[in-house]
Amino acid sequence: MANLRKLQEEIVNSQIWKSIFRVGIPNTNRKRVLAVLGSLILHLHPVKVRRSGVRMSYTWCMGGTSFFLFLVETVTGLLLMFYYRPTIEYAYPDIMDLREQAPFGIMREMHRWGAHAMVIAVWLHMFRVFMTGSYKPPREFNWNVGVVLLVLTLLLSFTGYLLPWDQLAIWAITVGSNMARATPGAGNEGPMSGLIKLGDVRLIHAGDDARFALIGGRSIGPSTLLRFYVLHCMAIPLAAGFLMAIHFWRVRKDGGISGPM
Amino acid sequence: MTFIKDFINVLSAASISFVLLSSVFAFIVYFNLFDGKLKSKIGGGFIGFGALLIVAGLFIKPLLYLGITYFLIMFVLAHLGGRLWDHKTGLWMLILGGGFFALSMLDGNFYLIAAKPDNVPIAAMIFLLGFFTWVALRKAYLNDRQMLAGGIPWEKTESDEKLFTWPDLVYTEMLCMIILTIVMIIWSVALRAPLEEAANPTSSPNPAKAPWYFLGLQEMLVYFDPWLAGVVLPTLIIVGLMAIPYIDTNPRGNGYYSFRERKWELGIFLYGFLVLWSFLIITGTFLRGPNWNFFGPYEYWDPNKLVPLVNVDLSEIIWVKMLGMPLPKLWVIREMFGIIFVLGYLGLPPLLAIGPFRRFYQKMGPPRYYVGTFLFLFMMSLPIKMVLRWLFNLKYIVHIQEIFFNV
Amino acid sequence: MRTGEAWTGEARTGEAPVLHKDGPNSVKPQEPIPHNYPMPRLNAIFAWSALGLLFATGLMVAYDYVRGWKWFQVEFLRIQQQRIEAELTAAQAAANKDQLKALDEQIDQQTMAIAAHRNQYLIAQKELDRQEGRHYAADEDYRFAKAVLDAKRYEAEAANLQKASDRAAKQREFEAMTKRVNDLQLILQQVTRDRDAAKERVNQWLKKIDDAEAKKKDLNAQIDLLTKQLETVDLKRPNNLLLNLPMLDFISPTLKIDQVVLPDLFVDVNYMHIPRVDRCQTCHRAIDRPGFESKKEAARLSAELQKKLDTYQIAAEKRKDTEARIAQLKRIQDAPEDILNPWRTHPRLDLFVGSASKHPLLEFGCTSCHHGQDRATEFGRAGHVPPNPKMEHRWKGTWNVAHRQWGWEENEFNESPMFPRQYYEAGCIKCHSNQVQVNTETDRRTAPGKVAGDDVTKAMQTVELYGCYACHKISTWRFTDLRKPGPDLTGIAEKTTPEWAVRWISEPHDFRSTTRMPSFFYQRNMIGPYVPAGEKAQNIRNQNAEIHAIVAYLFAKSTHRVWQAPPSAGDAARGKALVESVGCLACHVQSEQIKDEKTGEIRLARRDDYPLERNYGFNFTGVGTKTHPAWIYNWIRNPKAYYSEAPMPSLRLTDQEASDITAYLMSLQKPQFMMKRVDAADPKAVHDLAKGYLLNTMSDVDAEAKLKSMSMNDQLVYLGQRSIEKYGCYSCHNIQGFEGLKPIGTELTIEGSKALHLFDFGFVHKYQHESGKTEEVQHNVPSWIYNKVRSPRVYDDQRAKGYNDKLKMPNFHLSEEEARLITMVVAGMTKDMVASNRVAAMDARNRLIEEGRKRVSQHNCRACHIVDGSGRAIAALISDTNFLPPDLTPEGGRAQSPFLFNFLKDPTTMKIRPWLSVRMPTFHFDDQETNALVAYFANEAKAPMFDTTRVANPPAQNIAIGREVFTMLRCSQCHSTAPVNPENPPVPDIANAQSLAPNLTLARVRLRHEWIPDWIRRPGEMIPSTRMPANFPHDNETGGFKSPLAGAIDTPAFATQKAALLPYFHNDEKELRRTMSDAVALTDYLRDYIWSIGIKEMRPAGEGGVTVTPLPSMPAAPAPKTGALEKAPRPVGAGKALPVGVGQAPPPVPGFRPTK
């Protein structure tokens, strides 16, 4: 008993421990402050937070959940890239092999369900923020950043939807991407775009309209797969990561987690 | 048993359930505004509406169902009164709903759809939304009562209570992470991610659905052309969301749950978010079957089901049906009425500014007012078009295929 | 009291702060601070959630570790373990204790001996060590020097090349080095010799011990091997446990997934074809390992192998292995429990999966033939399909390896489910679709009983016979450019009467129980149990109307050539005799009565009572009722005159024979058929149906007007045309006005790949088949097809369809077996692709062979002949094998191509077996077709197409020797050598059947030069059923042949011959004896003799057989004004020619009244 306590002391006071956790057990206010200030991850937080900000019943913890799910997606997604090739001949068999033989192919399940959960979490987050009117000054800008993040989340999920390259995937994307066809003035079936002509050559056609730009072809095909893969694994995550940094920083600068102004 | 199922099948038909939800929605949300007098007055209005439905129902069966349910709900709500908010009644109703959902799982057809791995999260979302709406409104209600009694909202009381991030916040966060991880793992073990046969460009599955979070849009596509439902409206949704902080200048209700202080914002937002977005997603997921036909929750998705989907344009209604003459060749003339209608609709804001919305106009000032009402009108165009479709099979108000311009 | 803290975790406020006092054993003062949630509670939650996380992690690991396939591997290991343990105990029991003991003693003694002379031994040992040292050094010197030498050589060369100043020096160095290396080599060799000597000395001591050790090793080899195997198999051994531990099972697990990658047998992922990755053997562990057969299989195999052993079909060096294998199979049969799937060996390792087979596992995998999901590693996902409902129910049982319940459920996402057991051979079609015969003749020779490939071969033959290809386009080589299966109807009026035709169409089976003409009318979806009464009545009226309409159309459009009547009234009795003797019955069956083998009572015949070949021609039953003498007479004399595509050949009947046969056939009457009541077409039905068609193109008013303008008969004819279109009669029959229309049915070329959801199962799960049997429809493609062909209209049950929308496929009344075969073909027609190198029989030779085979099956040669190993249906009718048509298996190697060509075109050019009463008919082959057949025979025997041996002239002395041998072997007992007229040789004494043999003077123009001696040596092997005696029995020692004359030549019996022969051997008796014992030499001499007496030429093919051309066509009789049936019958005098036209009834049959 006592020895255990001694051991604990030993560890906590050892140089190694101290070198990592600058302060010992933060049991004095000063240490508590240092604990937060002294760590890269924690210092996103202010030293002190408004009580309601800690309260589940108030925040529903949805923002944090979204962020955590983003991390989950990053890790599992990264692992999946080991066993996945974004080409029309191998995409499907590779996914199949994740189920049939790959060790811990369950990562795919986690990735997919995580994606669904993230979309929901982000919505609820927005819902809550609106219900507490937390978009009002001085938080207008952060609300906008949030909206963009919401859109990015949807795009992430959308681009990822194609990658298994099964019937579910391509038809969902076909239906989803066909809307771009109707972009006014930019899609080959959009209003007015029929009027954009050179002589009697239509300038906007299936080969060069908004949808083409999105899927890199007249119909879903190899280039779509590759494009979505790149968007899904590089472009959007980077953008989202960057905006998240801003988002968090602003949360703190704008007076902590919501709360009355 | 089967009667209940049929009842629900009919009731959940997009047209009925949508009208029901929209009307009852107002009642539920604005409930905590009512003091006795107002309640009786408005309640009377609602009852009148219900009676109307019943009468119509004598001729059209679905409407009868609608009317009956409508009355039931009204009765329940009126009876519950404020207890919906200040006691856990709402929660109980949710739990009951959950129980009913679980019970429905015994029905083969229901199970087939609801138990699809990809649909599970959406089912979960229904309840999360319900729960959080309730939480929010309840807290709003409590705060409002406090403020009515001259107090201050709960959040304010502790607004200057500060806690140390370490350990309080950090600790809670860690716990959340751990628990979430557990949830994710168990979910993944319990449900296999779906994998269908290899992509095949030549045979499309029936129904071919977009990812579930876009099913709202896909549902809109039934009523609007792609360029509106698929491009313009989504853009406006995003723009609208971003514009909110700049349009809504109401300084109160900032950082705490309150309803009284933000009736309009909340009303509109909830309607848009719950009814126009979430509800449409749920319909698109659970109630749209092969050939995008509508199926009640207990119906079998029969690919051979046939439903007449004949629609007419406004121009046809007016020129052919009313005036009994052929459609004019020139589209400007042909679509004259439609164009006038649309322009008229978009021209409403100034009229409203001097009319009912005068108060807003003065409070917000022209730019805010116009942007706001413009967005609002666009939002409302969806339900309006839906109702028009159901009532008159109206396809297009303006139909200029010459330039793909259809409204 | 504030509401709601119960549901939020907030603590109450407003309590006074209680400052904390240090405890006795506390270290630091804890500053009290406010908390939102009380710490202890958070700590508790933390502890619990941490536990939860740990649990979840474990759960994930378990989930990943427990995989379906592992159960099968564990179970298989258990089976192996039992095996090995049993064998091990047996081996230990058998081990020779005494011998081992003796050896041990030997070792001990020798060690003693060494110990006794220890120092000597040590000296030797030391010496050896020293020598080893020296050798090492010398060797090293040598190697290093050599390396230097290479370098020096290079320097010298380089210097030379660059004309360097010091190149002379370099050259010298190089030479010096060379010398040095040579010296070192000599030294090395010397040292090596010393070393070896030393070693030898040491070995003298050790030798005995080593030998003993070696012996012991041999004795224990078996046991050691088994113990080793046991180690790897026994899962309970700690190391196996360790290797299969959850997180460590990547190091080298004993439970692991096996796969084979097949780059040229593709999987189609719609966008492209990718290599197949089969993992079936992950669970089917023993599939390619002999020794895990089922008991039944083991019995079959051992019998088979034993047979091969006994018939010396196994090479001498392999015999031992084979015996071992048989022993193993015997063990399996005696084993306590039978091995079940999926742990069994593949039943035909000799053809599939086996490494030496034609389809080794590493090259062909499993799913390329069986279909199913490659890559899958779990039962359900692999696409297993239960062959029958019973099994399906078992499979659906919750997972239980012991009871082989797999929790199976149908997986609609699997695009190529496996073929159920009864359709396995459908998998062959993918690569063998351009073959008539999937397996080779040797396959069939070597394996007794059912041979892989026979099923699918027969299946394709069945599809051809029933003419499925006519209505359903099947664009594979096998089913293209085949003739229309049904007879030509452009001249139907010349052949029969409307009365008969109406009855025939409404139910062919009433007329002939074995006919292949399917029933189109009055089927289950028209009058079946599910059709409401009112509708049923209407349907009957409509169907009747359609039938009359079709007949009306056919007769209206028919030609009316006049056929000359038989010159003389024939004798039916003689006719019958002829029919039974000349070979008609090879393709035709005489009556539809048959005696049931089992019950022994007389019943109606079914098609499957006879081999396919005998169903080729129609059944004679009632032919007299169907047609009239003039037509029969002309038809049997020259079928081609009636229509050029007629499959019936000409038997070159004389006028008399023809008349006799006609008389006989006319005597085969079936009056009760014509008495069947048939109503006249209901005008309203006709009107309505016709109008229905008209409405497609015109308005109601116009349609009515048009119909008014038409007479009843015109309406009938119009409706007839439409109905023929509707039912696609023209797909099988030539009909005027329907030339070149595309067939009516769905194309079947890739039917097997059609997605399941595209098959309309209607509402059918269980149904009662026409035969009264209750059938269950499983939800898979083969089952759908099977029930479709069994009962084509069944999927209309309980459907409310318009009259013209109902299913139209006619009912062939297929037996279950026939249905199975047809299903096999249709299910096998998939869109799967394989690389061109995998497609069977694509080389030039095989193409020629297959083209020939296609014709063999088209012309039904197998009805009379055995062609590559199978056929001769006629054998069932001819008891005495001496009078059977010849076996053509070796024909290619036997007959010279020119002869074959002549003979096929015109069999009258040579009568080889004059004693046969069965006639080789004249087929009127054109040159191209004849060539195809000749090429086929030649190529199949790997014999040259054009051989010039006919002009070979043997030296006189060979002939002389040959003649002597000929007499000595008494060949003349059977073979006549008297010159004869090849077209009409004398018939030998039939009574003495033993003496029936071809006249040898015909050999030279007919037989191949190199074939004759070979044949004489081993007739039995070439044609098992031959009467030719084997004069040169097999010699099992040498594998050659014994000669009967070897000793005999010295017997007094042959004194004269010996005397005559000696001169040819320079009077050297030894030489003579040597030759006489040399089978090859003797047979060659015989050949030369036979060659010498042969005629040199034969008549080229004439037009072949008599031909009859129709008399000049008479003006077509006017088409009947009203319904064809209203005409009263007019008697027809037999014998005199009358224009046979519409409205002509057959001779009046007592009691027959044409219906009004």
Add this chain to the structure above:
Amino acid sequence: MSEEITPYQVVPKTPLAGSAAAEIRDQGEISRRSFPWVLTIAWTTLSAALGGLASILGRFLFPNVLFEPVQKFKAGPPGDYSVGEVDERWKDKYGIWIVRNEEMMYALITVCTHLGCTPNWLPSQNKFKCPCHGSGYYRTGVNFEGPAPRPLERAKIFIDPADGQIVVDKSVQFHQERGEWTNPDSFLKV
């Protein structure tokens, strides 16, 4: 709405220590400031769980099946190989030299034991020479020059009883320095 409403006001700023009190009360029951069992358990289990997750990531890196070219192949009957020749026909496809001398055949794996380059067979100098660092091997595969630490490896080679063809199995390798070349599977008596 039976109960009456008691409006709350801003609570005067007091060191709000409600739950601290609770905490102390709780701890008052168990021996105060005693060793934090709960936390210790929590942390240990957590670290165990995290360890587990980490090792799962590790395991994830080792696939259960490989899509490498087959390790086992048929090399035709022994008659195809002439005595005293180093046969290179399988070098490109399977990375194997088949060497046949008077009394035996063996299969050498074409991987230099130094740093895994592929040596060349130089018939003129009758040796394998590695281009990377000049290691040289005799025809037997024994190294004699350059940095190569040990001889080339031999692959399992045997005759398929079914059809009398040579089978080479690269997955089984024999090292000379371990004295495995005496193993009957490492060569073929001819």
